Amino acid sequence: MPATPNLPTPDFTFDADQPGACIAGVRPYRNGSYRLDAETISSKFFVHNYGHGGAGITLSWGCASKVRDIVRSHLVGSPDTKVAVLGAGVMGLTAATLLADLGLTVTIYSDRPPLQTTSSKAGGQWAVSVVEFAGKRQELTDIIKFAYTTFKASIGQGFGVSERPNYSATPSHNLDVVIQLAPGLIKPRQSLPREPFEGHTKPGFVYQTLLIEPPIFLAKLEADLRARGITFVNKRFVDKSDIIASVPETIVVNCTGLGSMMLMSDPKMVPIKGQLAMLPPQPALQYLYGQDGYLFPRADHVVIGGTFEVGVNNETPDKSVCQDLVRHIASQFGKAAAKPLPDIHIHNPDHAPIVNPQIPEV
Template identity: 60%
Template sequence: MLLDERGVSTLSNLPTADFTFDPYQPGACVAGLRPYRTKSYRLDGEELGDKLVVHNYGHGGGGITLSWGCAAKVRDMVLRHRIQNETTEREVAVLGAGVMGLTAATLLLDLGLDVTIYFDRKPVETTSYKAGGQWAVSLLEYSKDFAKVQELQYILRTAYTMFKASIGKGFGVSEVDNYSVNATSGIEVVHDLVPGLLPQREYLKRLPFEGHDTSGYRYRTLLVEPPIFIPRLERDLKARGVTFVNRRFINSADVLTSLTQKTIINCTGLGAKDLWNDSDMLPLRGQLAMLRPQPNLEYLYGQNGYLFPRNDHVIIGGTVEETCDETFDPERCRELVEYMAGAFGQRPPVPMPEFHIHHPRNERLVDPRLSISL
């Protein structure tokens, strides 16, 4: 990077978004519930009678990011169980058609298994389809137990490598700069856990944007666009013979008695709260404002909230609210846009709406140093 004699970036400003936004236009606002699990995401197997159930849910604000890595762990667990039990049956049931179910199904097919996906919501209606799509580990609890940390390192390495290998192949994945005012903990955690996986962050004495005279950081990470990625996974699975069955399960007994498959992969996200009676699951709502697509914007930006330019929209988000109400509030989305426009000097500065939430045990869940939460 070019610096002047004071060490200040000589980069000229990058383009500013057009913040024109009418929250009452159809499709202008979106809300989704992150499947947050208070102790840690769940990735383990249990034998129930003659069935193996592998759980893969509770990935909070990082499910897209971790998906391929968790899918690889699911595949390995199923393979090990098959070898140990000398199983020849090929039928597998995957519960859930979000990113966790679709990626797990993809890698199980590679074992030569016959996969059926059961879902209550089809892929384009899932939380996964609504996600922003930055490759970062946000709003995710994980166990600090040594073996679990090693597992997460494997997941991150595998997921990043697979996403990176799919750039330019129609999966909606690209490598992007992310500028942020404060250190972005969702990316910092990757640097801490797997040093060298992502390019090093760069400290900038001034962020190269209109309205900014503050220092910040430039990260290099991936953007995974769910409106491209999720339908692509679904198409590929169907082309490889996977059947999708619309079926809502009421509880674990319903799953175990009604399915004939002896291997069941539980990727039901927030649904696992009721389905598997998991009281550690907590819905964290995120609201997004969807602005018109702006191909001249080629960077992600974060300052409490975030701005992600994608092919379908420029999205502005970052709110975190503990509620099971999945509806959006147009006025809240308008505030999000006003806030972001203020950060770029396009409007008078206003505070970020409803960013911080509190854990039921009254601990602050969102680190106050966070610049981005997803």
């Protein structure tokens, strides 16, 4: 049997001192599960849509469809025609898009433009990453089905979505959970006698999934919303009472992610810092790769990431961490000396529940 030819090897040349070469974001993880529900507070109808961990982009369209359904049901007995969306990340933009489809007047309030939100600092693989769903199995199944089919239908439409194989040394929980919840949505993983890369000699696996490139996706969503007359308001809220006092709309869709830890006084929210090394783009690379970290070739950069710092709530990158990330992935291809990784590089391999050391468990 002929040997499987190797796929192109990445160029791991990396200068952490270059502007934008090392970035950091904070995942809005929520203990137990994400929040997707509604409540009335001081005559305002709040819909909450936050706490999606590292799966915000992945779940976005599906969660937006649930938000749309909640608001549509509310409108049956309400004269409201206007809605406020808090947050201009992927959850806010997709929710605003589907709410506008209902004929509502939508205003988006955010203290950051879309391309400066946490969503813009995601790797972009479609996978259910770092999110729990206790008691929400059927709901999550519906969400991932709607999200995946919407993303797949948008391929070639300027949203930065493409189909990609993902090669991994071990089974990926983040993709296996999709296969378990929604059989047939993506192809089952295939076992490989050897991953098809330089320096690789051991067995591995390949999945078929999607890559959503955040800079393209967010920019397209924003442009489409502005073209439809959606207003963006630069606004930073202090707390829940500030929202109630300063937002004129009576329907408020809360997509503030980690901001809900303070705005909604939600003690279940846990910040999880992640750092990314951004290499120059390499168009010849058309695969995703994971092994105690990941490598995602995009149009703008080859993104290397996978760090996991529970309870760390800052967006200050560490150049040495980024350099270690690159060195680690390069070592798998025989392009750098192998080196033990600090714990922050291990991307929750057992998918265990996460407890924030700074926030009491409730």
